[in-house]
Amino acid sequence: MFGAIKNRIPRDAGERSRGATRPIGTADIRSEPRELRVEALGLRKTYTGGAREIHALQGVDLHVAKGEFVGVLGPNGAGKTTLIECLEGIRRPDTGEVRILGADTSDAGKMKKIRGRMGIALQHSTLPPRLTVREILTLQVRLYASQVRVDRMIDLVGIGDKADQRIEHLSGGQQQRVAVAMALMGDPELMFLDEPTSQLDPHARLALWELLYTQRDRRDASVVITTHQMEEAQRICDRVVIIDHGRVIAEGRPKELLRQHFTSRRMNFMLPIAAALDLRALNARSEPAGNGMKRVSLQTERPGATLVELAQLYGDSMIDLSVEEPTLEELFVKLTGTALQGETA
Ligand SMILES: Nc1ncnc2c1ncn2[C@@H]1O[C@H](COP(=O)(O)OP(=O)(O)O)[C@@H](O)[C@H]1O
Ligand SMILES: [Mg+2]
Known part of the structure; x- marks a missing residue:
């Protein structure tokens, strides 16, 4: 498992407070200007090439404040991966603008400067199959010049016994943990995680959230996570953005959204x-x-x-x-007329 980590994940993230002076969530977004780590406006992306065009993003706006956990939710094919990759700057939208940590993602020079301040875990991480866990993370340390010790990180993500195994010999869930460790290695202020928990058991999932909360506490880190697991998002995200067919169909703090709709x-x-x-x-x-x-x-x-x-x-x-x-799952059904349960992304 993820090491001896105390479980302090709240029943409802919206009720959590980070110290006496700084409650999180929409309330403080309204009452005081907050530094934005991600600002995306009017994102559109159409894939062509096959028999038909696929409108993966059809005009998406998204912002993420300092220290905020934002969940991008939606069923398989909704456009979550396309969106998060546009936010990371590794995929160009057809139209629209993205700024992360103040840098325009289309500006290669500025992106290079902020690269060390962000951490990315791709959905289909193509980790080098012949390297061992320890070798990959050691490389990562060199890239970032971080103080974080490789072995400690391997322990934190719960694969201490796999440190010298090659990636090709790890299960899907274990590879997900390596991807998360890589994202955390540079001690990031901004993390993008695409379905990082889809192959983890419930205990490992909680431990992963604990790691992300710790990063938030340490660095005021912001996290953008995609998931199709509404129940998980409802518990852990400050704000959720529900997308379907490339459009945002609902957005807000889970509790407030549910209060509005039910x-x-x-x-x-x-x-x-x-x-x-x-x-x-x-x-x-x-x-x-x-x-x-x-x-x-x-x-x-x-x-x-x-x-x-x-x-x-x-x-x-x-x-x-x-x-x-009521649950976000029920909200999704109410808004789209279709169930999300059983989907995989
Ligand atoms: N590289 C690609 N080329 C063509 N179509 C793609 C590509 N990537 C994604 N798509 C299509 O775009 C839509 C959105 O996909 P994606 O962003 O992966 O959604 P999600 O992550 O929510 O499952 C889907 O219909 C998918 O098949
Ligand atoms: Mg995806």
């Missing part, structure tokens, strides 16, 4: 089977649940008021109360 909440609880139930206004449904209890489920537009009413009506006889929170 006003009602589903509540579930148990009551003694004999309890009178008159919650027709709330479309309550009930079913026997054994042990003399029934399970009740209802939908309400006023969760707070409904809770008070339920407490007054049923008091202690109501047990196992839960309120279902």
